[in-house]
Amino acid sequence: xxxxxxxxxxxxxxxxxxxxxxxxxxxxxxxxxxxxxxxxxxxxxxxxxxxxxxxxxxxxxxxxxxxxxxxxxxxxxxxxxxxxxxxxxxxxxxxxxxxxxxxxxxxxxxxxxxxxxxxxxxxxxxxxxxxxxxxxxxxxxxxxxxxxxxxxxxxxxxxxxxxxxxxxxxxxxxxxxxxxxxxxxxxxxxxxxxxxxxxxxxxxxxxxxxxxxxxxxxxxxxxxxxxxxxxxxxxxxxxxxxxxxxxxxxxxxxxxxxxxxxxxxxxxxxxxxxxxxxxxxxxxxxxxxxxxxxxxxxxxxxxxx
Ligand code: SAH
Numbered sequence: 001x002x003x004x005x006x007x008x009x010x011x012x013x014x015x016x017x018x019x020x021x022x023x024x025x026x027x028x029x030x031x032x033x034x035x036x037x038x039x040x041x042x043x044x045x046x047x048x049x050x051x052x053x054x055x056x057x058x059x060x061x062x063x064x065x066x067x068x069x070x071x072x073x074x075x076x077x078x079x080x081x082x083x084x085x086x087x088x089x090x091x092x093x094x095x096x097x098x099x100x101x102x103x104x105x106x107x108x109x110x111x112x113x114x115x116x117x118x119x120x121x122x123x124x125x126x127x128x129x130x131x132x133x134x135x136x137x138x139x140x141x142x143x144x145x146x147x148x149x150x151x152x153x154x155x156x157x158x159x160x161x162x163x164x165x166x167x168x169x170x171x172x173x174x175x176x177x178x179x180x181x182x183x184x185x186x187x188x189x190x191x192x193x194x195x196x197x198x199x200x201x202x203x204x205x206x207x208x209x210x211x212x213x214x215x216x217x218x219x220x221x222x223x224x225x226x227x228x229x230x231x232x233x234x235x236x237x238x239x240x241x242x243x244x245x246x247x248x249x250x251x252x253x254x255x256x257x258x259x260x261x262x263x264x265x266x267x268x269x270x271x272x273x274x275x276x277x278x279x280x281x282x283x284x285x286x287x288x289x290x291x292x293x294x295x296x297x298x299x300x301x302x303x304x305x
Contacts, residue, residue, distance in 0.1 A: 005065040009073070010036070010095040011080075012058040017089055019152075019295065021059045024079040026146055028072045030061035065098060112141075115149045117158040120184050122149035125212065136187045139213055140180060146202070147178035147240075156291050156298035157181050157240045157266040163289065164262045164300055165190060169235040172196070172256070174226055174249070179206030179219070181238045186215040190236075196224040227252050237263040240298075243272035250276075250283045259305050262288070266298035273297045 009030075011021045015037065022033040037057030063072055076094070083089040114123040121137045123129045131137045140148060147154050161184060165171070168191040173182040176195030185193050195210075197203050206221045224230070226249050235258050239249060246265050253263060263285070268276050270292065277287060277299065285301040292298070 006062045006099050006101055007065045007069060008060060008062055008097045008099050009076070010058055010060045010097070011076075012056055012093045012095070014090070015057045017092075018057060018059050020083055020087070020089065021080070021092070022061075022151075024076060024083070025059060025061040026151070027079070028061075028063070028075055030063065034060040036060055062099070112148070115155075117149065117155045118162045120158050120162065120187070122180065136184070138180070138183050138187050140178060140183070140209055147176075147180040149180060152294070152296050153240050153267045153298065154180060156296060157238060157264055158184055159291060160264040160266070160289065160298055160300045161185060161236075161238060162188060164236055164264060166235065167191075170233065170258070172230075172234040172237045174237065174239040175241045175245075176206045176221060177202050177240075179209040179221060181240065182206065182219050182221065183210060183213050183215060185236075185238070186210075186218050187213070190218070193219040194232075194234075195219065195221040196226075197221075198223070198225055227256055230256060232256075233258040233261075235261055237261070238266075239264065240266040243268045243276050246276050247279050250279045250285075254284055254303060254305075257303050257305075259303070261303045261305075263301045264298065265301065266296070268297040268299065270295055270297055 013021050018035050025033050036059065063069055080089065080092055109126060112124050114121055114127060114129060119134055119136055121131060121135050122140050123137055125139045125141050129137055161181060165185060165188050167189040171185040171190045171193040173185065173193060173195040176182050176197045179195050182193045182195035195206055197206065200223055203221055203223045210216060210219045210221060234256055237253065237257065239246065246268065265276065280287065280301050284304050286304055287299055288302045289300040290297060
């Protein structure tokens, strides 16, 4: 990130609401969020170190100070008002502070720590790192696209990827965001990887991250809507999306999977688990494994062919 002005948005909420607020900020395009104070689930991979001074709990995100800012904040307020009605979220305080891009980067650096998910360590580029044993290191800095390894759905995807991947696999990563899953797949031994995203900013960010990890030879990133226009076959499809998108994706998925193909579907909100599983079964998939952490469920599927 270079140049320009940003706005630091801080939403003060009790620890049990930080995930909901972080999701709302992500949905508005925040590339990552900083959880302030204690988190509700300290035991989940402590990606954000708890800051030394006891600060009030909440969530912080950064947005460019551009024409969209007003609209983003209105949408945020609307989403939080909805949550108040739906799940009794107490009134929250939203603080705004203009920051320079340089300060924004420094703010990230104070909070962003390496995170280990199974054999994969996601490490910011500015830290020296000595991998342990079988560990695979990928370098990723917080940026404008979703996927720094700290979100539970990304972590679930990374765990199932490690379970499902076979050496040399042709992997498709739908909704690649920062490219984190595509890069991890390459680092873990995939033959070739195609990452796709609807968002041109994500495509740009993912390409830069692929290059920074030295995988341009094996990982290609393109703009695209789910499977639209794809004609090649894949051994493993990764999709950290939403339940609604999985339902759209599932009927078309078998056509793009080679015999013995597998799929990781993540980002399924717990309440829609049965619906997605039923759709998967109706399309001829078998659920090989399911992992869940509170709000989110992820499935590893296998074709019956
Ligand atoms: N794979 C990353 C990012 C997941 S966020 C991770 O696991 O952390 C989901 C991503 O899907 C976003 O980058 C969003 O832009 C993208 N997306 C949403 N709808 C899409 C669609 N119809 N086709 C392709 N990508 C889509």
